[in-house]
Amino acid sequence: MDFRYRNIRCREQTELNDTPQNRKRLSAFLDKIEAEILLGTFDYQATFPEGSALKKMRSVVNRVTSLNSKPSLVEFARTWIDENKVQWGKSYVKTVTNITENRLLPYFGNIPIDELTKSQILQFRNYLCEIKKSNGQPFSPGHINRHLKILRAILNEAADRFDFKSPHQKIKPLKVPKSHIQPFTAPEIRLILDNCREDFYEYFLIRFFTGMRTSEIDGLKWKYVDFDRAEILIRETISDGESSYTKNDFSQREIHMSDEVFKCFKAMHARTGHLEYVFVTKDGKTLDHNSVTKRVWYPLLRLAGIEKRNPYQMRHTAATLWLASGESPEWIARQMGHANTEMLFRVYSRYVPNLTRNDGSAANRMFKNVLEK
Structure with a gap:
């Protein structure tokens, strides 16, 4: 039998003798296969458990699955850093990397980036507000805003790349107190x-x-x-x-x-x-x-x-x-x-x-x- 499925040429053999009756039987079987392919119900592996195209078929399935799935927030964040660090200063690369590895990764884990919600981002902001530094003082509003600014940039790029709406929209930064200037006399x-x-x-x-x-x-x-x-x-x-x-x-x-x-x-x-x-x-x-x-x-x-x-x-x-x-x-x-x-x-x-x-x-x-x- 010679047919195409998922743009892969499939050639399968049987142990039947080459007789008119067996040719008729295989012709009917092939018509059934082509009908199932047309209807989208054909299962290649179930029909041919030892099929010659099985390896190619699995490769196609894995590739399609990979294309349809979205990376986790942390995975995409690392990709985003690698793509952009050439235009950043070394200190900023260090800052972004530290925030990604020490804050985003532990908090969000492997959640797919398109499944992140606005509520989760606000909860993350609350989590940052509760962290105490080594001197016992909480993070400043400006420091927390830097975390959210980086998260927003990551989500905006991912939303554009994978065609989904960023959940970071309409989240305003925390109010930062005016800097206290104390010049010397x-x-x-x-x-x-x-x-x-x-x-x-x-x-x-x-x-x-x-x-x-x-x-x-x-x-x-x-x-x-x-x-x-x-x-x-x-x-x-x-x-x-x-x-x-x-x-x-x-x-x-x-x-x-x-x-x-x-x-x-x-x-x-x-x-x-x-x-x-x-x-x-x-x-x-x-x-x-x-x-x-x-x-x-x-x-x-x-x-x-x-x-x-x-x-x-x-x-x-x-x-x-x-x-x-x-x-x-x-x-x-x-x-x-x-x-x-x-x-x-x-x-x-x-x-x-x-x-x-x-x-x-x-x-x-x-x-x-x-x-x-």
């Missing part, structure tokens, strides 16, 4: 610089007067220090000891050196100018920001009797000093690596009343001028 800056370790004097002064991020100053190489133009070229950062691209395209910028910053770089060049990086440890290795914060920065604040604040406040200090001095907001935004002045005024405006005229004095003078004329 001029007396505090002097206290810090007067009491800091001699080998960190230039490091802290440059941070106070340039607004560089931690990853930017720790990853600064001498080739990006332009003494002729008195500029710092922000082109690379360092994270976990590895050099990488800046936070975003706007972070690629040139920072003007003030006279004091210029002097500090000259002093540093005499010490580390023969090395690749500007700021290094005693044995020539790049700085580890966690070590600097815990072993140098916080002890320094305690010694100076200044309220504990994270090193990022040095960046905020630079912004408020520039604004208070009357520099152009557009220029300051470029120095900070902001896309525009929106963040500048939203975050720092309360520290510069003379610039924003929050006291109404500018309008008061204008009104008087109008009446006098």
